[in-house]
Amino acid sequence: MNKLLDKPLRLFTLYAFLVLACSVPAYFAIIDYIWLNEINEHNHIVSESTKKNLQALKLNDQELKQSILLWNRLKPETQLREVSALKADSLYNLYRKNQYIPAKGYDRFQGRVSYFELNGKKYSLTVETNVEETHETILAITAVTVFFFIVLLTGFILLNKRISSRLWKPFYHSLGQIKSFDLNSQVRPVFEKTDIAEFMEMNQSLNKLIEGNIMAYRQQREFTENASHELQTPMAIVQSKLDLLLQDPSVSSRQSRLIDQIQAALSRVSRINKNLLLLARMENQQFREKERTNLTALLEEVLELSEDFAYERGLKLKTRIEENITKACNKMLFEIMVSNLLMNAVLHSEHQGSIEVLLDQQQLRISNQGSVALLEDKLFKRFSTASSQNPGTGLGLAIVREICMNHNWQVAYDFQQGRHTFSVLFAENGIQN
Template identity: 55%
Template sequence: MIKLLDKPLKAFIIYSFVVLLCSIPVYFLMVDWIWVHEVKAHNQIVAESTKKHLIDLRMDDRQVGESVALWNKLQPDTKLQQVPSIRPDSTYDIYRKNKYIPIKGYDRFQGLVTYFAINGKPYSLTIESNLEESYETIAGITAITIGFFIILLLGFIKLNKRISARLWRPFYQTLEKIKAFDLNMQHQISFEPSGIIEFDEMNTSISNLVASNVAVYRHQKEFVENAAHELQTPLAIVQSKLDVLFQNQEITNEQAILIEKIQNGLSRVSRINKNLLLLAKIENQQFLEKEQIDIGEALDEVHSLLSDFEEEATLHLEVGAKVVVDANKMLVETMLTNLLMNAIRHSAHPAEIRISLFNNCLTVTNPGTAGLNSEKLFKRFSSVSKLTPGSGLGLSIVREICVRYHWNVSYVYLNQLHTFTVDFGSLSVNS
C-alpha cells in the first residue's frame, strides 16, 4: 500500500530522473559543439595572425627558409612548410598519443591547414589544438548538474511533504474523527472549517450522513426497546392463562401436550424479549454502576449456578493469576453465563467443557464436529446451529458487553474444539 501523497511524488521523481538521463547526452553534444567551434575560431585567428606577421616581415627567400626552420623548432605543434600550390583551407579531427604524458593515452586534436604565399611561393600552415579539455569540461558540468539535481530533488521532496502535510491536515483530522466515531454513542461529529472548498464540502456531506444514520439507529433502538416493553405484559398474561389452563383437570392428554409446546415456545419468546431489553439497556448506557470484580470469583459463582447441567456437561475450571476488572457486576455475570450456556447448548452430551483464566484471557473450550460461521457468530438472531438454535442473542450480548468495556472477544475452531476467548487487555488489573 502507498499513500496518496506519495503517488505523485514518485511520478515526479521518475520523471526528473528520466529528464536527467536525457540531459547528459544533450550536455555532451552541446558542450562538444561549442568547444570545437571555439577551437576552430582560435586556430583561425592564430593562423591569420601568423600569416600576416610572416608576410609583413618582407624577408628574402633565404631568410624565409631560416624563419620556417626556426618556427618549426619553436612550435612543434604547428607545421610551416613550402607546398607545390595553394589550396583551400581545411580542418580535421585526429586522435594522437600524448607524447608528454603517455599514461593519458590518446588525445583528441582539432587541426586547421591554411595556405598563403610569401615572395610568390606557396606555403601551408598547420595548427592543432588539444580538445581533451572538452571532455573534462563535460564531466565537470555533468557532475555539477547531478549534484544540483540531487539537492533540488531532496529539497523538493521535503518541501512537498511539508506543504502536503499542511494542505491535507483537514483531511486527516476528518479521518481521525471518523475512526473515533461510535454509532452506539449516538453523538454528532463536528468539523472545523478548513478554508478549502473540497474539504468543507466533504465534511458537510459526512456530517449529514452521520446525522441521518444516528437518527435511524436511534429510532430502531427506540422501536426495539418499546416493543420489548410492550410485549412483557401480554406475554406474562398469556403465560399465566396457560398455567391456569394446564392445571384444569378436564383437559385431555393431547391438549396437555399441545399446551406444553405452546409454553415452551412462549418461554423462548420471553427469553428473546428479555435479551432484547438487555441489549437496548447496554446500548443506552443504562449500566453505569461499576465495581472491582474478580473474574475468578465470578466464574465460581456462575459455575455453581450451572450445576443443574452436570448431566449434560462437565465443567472444568482452571484459574491462574487473579484478574480484576472495573465493570458492572450484572453485565460480567451475564457475559460469563452466556459463554458457558453457549458451550453447553452446542456440545454433544455428555461433554467436557474447559474454562481457563490465564494471562488476562478467559478461554471457554467445548467439543464440536464442525466450525461455526465467524462472520455471523456474534450477529443478532444468527443461527450458529440448526440442532440447538437458541434465542440467537446470547453471543450478541457477549459482544456488546465486550465492546462497552473495550475487551476483545474472538472465536476459533481447531482440532474439533470450539474456543471462545475474551481478552481483558490492559484495562484489567492483575494482582
Template identity: 45%
Template sequence: MGGMKKLMNRTLKPILIYALVVSVVSIPVYFLIIDFIWVRELDKHHYAIRRKIETRVNSLHLPDSTIWQTVAILNQTEPGFVLTAVGQTGDDRVYSIIRFDRFMQDREQFRCLVTYIRINGKPYRLLIETNMEEIDETILAIAAVTLFFFLVLLSGLIFLNRRMSLKLWQPFYAALQKLKQFNLQEEHRISFENTDTVEFKELNESLTKVLESNIAVYRQQKEFAENASHELQTPLAIVQSKLDVLLQSPDLTARQAEQIEVANRALSRVSRINKNLLLLAKLENLQFAEQEPVDLSTLLSDHIGLLSDYLEVKSLVVDSHIQPGIGVEGNRILIEILLTNLLLNAIRHTDVCGKIDVKLSANGLTVSNSGRVALHRENLFKRFSSGSFETPGSGLGLALVKEIGNRYGWKITYDFTAGQHVFRLTF
C-alpha cells in the same frame, strides 16, 4: 495495512521516477552538446589564428630569408604550431587525435587543423593543435556541478512537495481522524474543521449529512427495539400466567396439556429474546456505566456450579483450570451475563456425554467443548443468527457476549480445532 500506500507517496513516486530518468538521460546528452559546442569553438579559434598569422606575417614585408628563419623559430618555440613550406596548397582538414606528448610525458588528446596560407606569395602548410584534456576536465566539472544542483533542486522539490501536501491534505486527515473516533452508539455530532479548499469543504458537508442521517436511523431503530421489547413484557407475562392456570385445570386432557406445554416453551423462548433485546438496548444506551472490581475467578467457579443441572441432563464433564485471584473492572451484572452465555453456549453445542474445558488466566478466558462440525463463523456473533442448524438458539446470546466484550475492550474469537469448539476471550 500491508502493501498499502499513502496517496501522497503514490503521487510523489512517479515524479521521482520521471526526474531520475530525465537526469540519467540528460547527463550524456548535456555532455555531448557541450563537447560539440567546445569543439566547434576550437575550430573557429584555429581559423582565427590562421588568419592572424597570415595577415600579420605578410604585413611585415620581410624578405624570404628572414621568413624562413622566423618560421624555423616558430616551429621550435611555439607549441601547437607547425609551419611548413610546400609546393602547392590543398584542402583544409579538422580532426581529433590521441598521441604521446613529449612535454606532458603522457598520451593526450588534441584537436587539429591542417590548413594552407601564403606568405610572400608562397604556399605554406600550417598545422595548429590544441590539447583537449583540459577541455574534457572542464566539461566533466560543469556536468558534475550541474548534476549537483539538479540533485539539490530535486531534494528541495521532494521536501516542498511533502510540506505542501501535508498542509494541503490536513483537512482530509483531520476529517479521517474524526471518523475513526466516531461511535454510532454514542450518537455524538461530528463537527469538521472549516477549510477554504472547495473539494474538502464539499467532502465534509457530504460526510456530515451521511452521519446525521445514519444517527437518526440508528436512533429510530433503537427506540423501536426498546419500545417494542418494553411493551411486550406485560402481554407476555399475562399469556404465560394464563397458560399456567390452564395447566392446573383438572378437566385438561393429555392432548391439551401437551399443546399447552409446547406453547409455553415457545412463549418462554420469546420471553428470553425479549429480555435479551431489552438488555442490548440498555447496553447501547450505556445504562450499565457503573464499574467495580470483580473477582472473576470466584464468579466463574460459582457459575459452573449453578449450571450443574444443565450439565447433568446431558451427562457433561467440566474440566476447569481457573487461576485464583483474577480480577477485572466492570459491571458485575454484565460480566455474569457474559459468563452465563458463554457456558450455556458450550453446553448447547456439546453432545451427550461430552466434555467442556474452562481455562482462566490473567490473559483471558477460554471455553472449549467437544463437537463434530465447525460453527458458522459469519453468523456467530450476529443478532438473530444461529451458528449451528443442529442446535439453534435465540441468536442473541453470543451477540450479547460480543457487545459486552466491546464495552470493555475485550476481544472474543472462535476456532474449531481437533474436534473442539474454542471460544477465547482476551482481556
C-alpha cells in the same frame, strides 16, 4: 501513517532527483559539443590566417624552409609539412600525455589538418588546441546544481509544512470534533468557519450526517426502552393464561401436550426478544460503563450456576483459572458472554464429555468435545445455525461477538483433535488493561 500532503511531496522529490540525474549526462553532451565546435572554429581561423600570412610574405624557397623549421620549433602544436598531394581538410581528437606537467596525466586535443599550395609546393598545416577538461567542468556544474536543488527542496518542505498547517487547520479541527463526538451526550459538534469551499461543503455534509444519526439514535433508544414493556407484558399474560389452562381439570392429555409445545415456543420467543433487545442496547452504546472487575471471581460464580446444567447432560467441568485476573469491563456483559459460551459448549458437547475452561492474563478459553466442526462462516451471524444437530436461537454467539467488540477484545474459534475451542483474547492496548 503518511499524511496526505507528504505523499505528493515525496513523488515530486523523486521526480526532481530523476531529472537531476538525467541532466548530468545532458550537461556533459551539450557542453562537450559546444566546446568542440568552438575549438574547431578557432583552429579553422588559425589555419586560414596562417596560410594567408605565409602567402602574403612571398618568401623564396630557402626563406620558406627556414621559416617552417623555426615555426615548427616555436609552435609544435601547429606543424607545417611538405606533402605529395592536396587533400580535403580533416579533424581528429586524441589524448596525449602532458609534456610540461607530467603529473597531470593525459590531456585531450582537438586538431585540424588543412592543405594548401605555396611556391609551387604542397603543404599540410596541422593546428591543435587543448580541450578544457569537460569532466571537471561538469562536476562543478553538477555540484552547483545539487546545492541549489537542496536549497530549493528544503524551501519546498518548509513552505509545505507552513502552508499546510494553515490550509488544513479547518480540516483537523473538524476531525477533532468528529473524534470527540458522542451519541450518548447528544452534543452536536461545532465546526470552524472557513472560506475554503471544499471544507465548507464537508462540514455541511457532516452536520447533516450527524443530525441524521442523532435522530436515528433517539428513535432506536426509544424503541429499546418501549419494546421491553410492550412485548414482555403480553407474553407474560399469555404465559400466565397457559399456566391457568394447564391447571384446569377438564384439559385432556392431548391439549396438555399442545399447551406444553406453545409454552416452549413462547419461551423461545421470549429469549429471542431479550437477546434482540440486548443487542440493540449494545449497538446503541448503552453499556459504556466499565469498571475494574475481578474476572476470576466473576467466572467462578457463573461456573457455579452452570455446573448443575452441565452435570444433567453428563458433562464434566475442568477449570484452570488464574487468581486475581482483573480487567476493565462491564460486569453484566461479561457474565452474559461467559454464560453464552458455556451454553454453546454444553449444547455442542458429546455425552459424557468434558468442558475445559481456562482464564489467564491474555485470554478466556472454553473448549468441549465434538465430532464435527462448526460452520465458521455462520458462527457469529444472527439467526444462523452453525450446527444442524443442536439448533438454538442463533443469537448467542452474535451477542458474544458484540460484547467483545464493545470491550475491544477478539473472539476466535478453532476445531482440532475433536475439540471445539472458543477463545476471547483480551486487547493488549485497550482501556481495559
